[in-house]
Amino acid sequence: MNLRVRVVHYGQAHWYADxxxxxxxxxxxxxxxxxxxRTQAQALDAACTELSALSKRARRGDHLHRVLEITGVAV
Structure with missing residues (x-):
């Protein structure tokens, strides 16, 4: 599995990462x-922390659930 981080700026208001x-x-x-x-750095830090956790789970062979599987709502 090849995971990637995406960070997007939404106008002047906020940053999004997935x-x-x-x-x-x-x-x-x-x-x-x-x-x-509030900042790009905050979004990137959060994404990198989660990427590390997801990568460890993937290496163990755990199934990674998508947001839609968990919440029933697409992002």
Missing amino acids: IDDADDPQPDDPFWYVDRC
Whole structure:
């Protein structure tokens, strides 16, 4: 599995970050996301922390659940 982090700035208001499979053509159902970060650094720090945890789980062979599987709502 090839995970990637994406960080996006939404106007002047906030930053968004998510983690998804790099081969997934649809960005609407990541494995993890955070929204309303005040700074790019805050969004990136949160994503890197979660990426480390997800990577460890993937190496163990755990199934990684997508947001839609857990919440029933696409991002």
